[in-house]
Amino acid sequence: MTIPVTARIGALVLASTAFYGYVGQMVPQSEVQPPPASIVIPADLTTDQMVTVGRQIMDTKGLCFTCHTIGRTGALRFPDLAGVAGRAAERVPGLNDIEYFAQSMYEPDRFVVQGFNPGMPAINRPPIGLTDQEILTVIAYLQSLGGTPTVTLQTAHAYYTPPGAPDAAPAAADSSAQGAAPGAPPAQGAAPGAAPAGGAPPAQKPAPGAPPAAQGAAPAPPASPAQR
Numbered sequence: 001m002t003i004p005v006t007a008r009i010g011a012l013v014l015a016s017t018a019f020y021g022y023v024g025q026m027v028p029q030s031e032v033q034p035p036p037a038s039i040v041i042p043a044d045l046t047t048d049q050m051v052t053v054g055r056q057i058m059d060t061k062g063l064c065f066t067c068h069t070i071g072r073t074g075a076l077r078f079p080d081l082a083g084v085a086g087r088a089a090e091r092v093p094g095l096n097d098i099e100y101f102a103q104s105m106y107e108p109d110r111f112v113v114q115g116f117n118p119g120m121p122a123i124n125r126p127p128i129g130l131t132d133q134e135i136l137t138v139i140a141y142l143q144s145l146g147g148t149p150t151v152t153l154q155t156a157h158a159y160y161t162p163p164g165a166p167d168a169a170p171a172a173a174d175s176s177a178q179g180a181a182p183g184a185p186p187a188q189g190a191a192p193g194a195a196p197a198g199g200a201p202p203a204q205k206p207a208p209g210a211p212p213a214a215q216g217a218a219p220a221p222p223a224s225p226a227q228r
């Protein structure tokens, strides 16, 4: 028995359509997402992770490589960043590498590398506008260029003190520590005042005879000098 040619062609067309349709379905559909507005930086990032994130930020939002190079020599318009960690601590007297990198991003014109013109934008302001946390990760990456990254997301420097930074108070934030200190004694002064509240019972003894108004004002001031 023979199958008519038209039937065979029809079957072939159906079979191949079904086959390619099936294969086409298996190809993953890709969709291009717009880049995130800001990179999310978890607070517990390790220093090593910060190096990686810092480099990503420099490649993208930081726009650093529209000007800078790493490992290029010759007549350059912008300082090459290869080994910059080795030079950072010597650039400005009194600034260690972290403070120097911070200054070179927050206040680029404060110190201008010899042989170059000013012109680097302040990295924490628009249009680049990196956050303080992002800048810390960039510092970690810069430290890795010829040095050892030491910075963490809790590291304070002259331009930024992270909230609740434990290392911050002794190292860099002398001024803010002094700001805190005056605040502390009043708190202690308040505590003795609070303690005499335990001295409320004595106040209650005279209470029977005394007017209620006196309880608020009078008992308190005598109480704290008396107990001191």
Ligand code: HEC
Pocket: 058, 062, 063, 064, 065, 066, 067, 068, 077, 078, 079, 080, 084, 087, 088, 091, 101, 104, 105, 108, 109, 111, 112, 113, 116, 117, 118, 119, 120, 121, 123, 138, 142
């Ligand atoms: C528009 C060009 C431009 C961009 C963008 C730019 N810089 Fe710069 N940068 C400069 C110039 C010019 C200098 C040299 C003058 C100076 O010291 O301010 C410099 C200097 C530096 C230095 C000091 C280098 C040294 O040898 O001491 C560092 C560090 C640095 N930039 C890091 C960065 C980082 C990190 C970014 C991105 C977040 C960045 N720069 C983006 C132009 C730029």
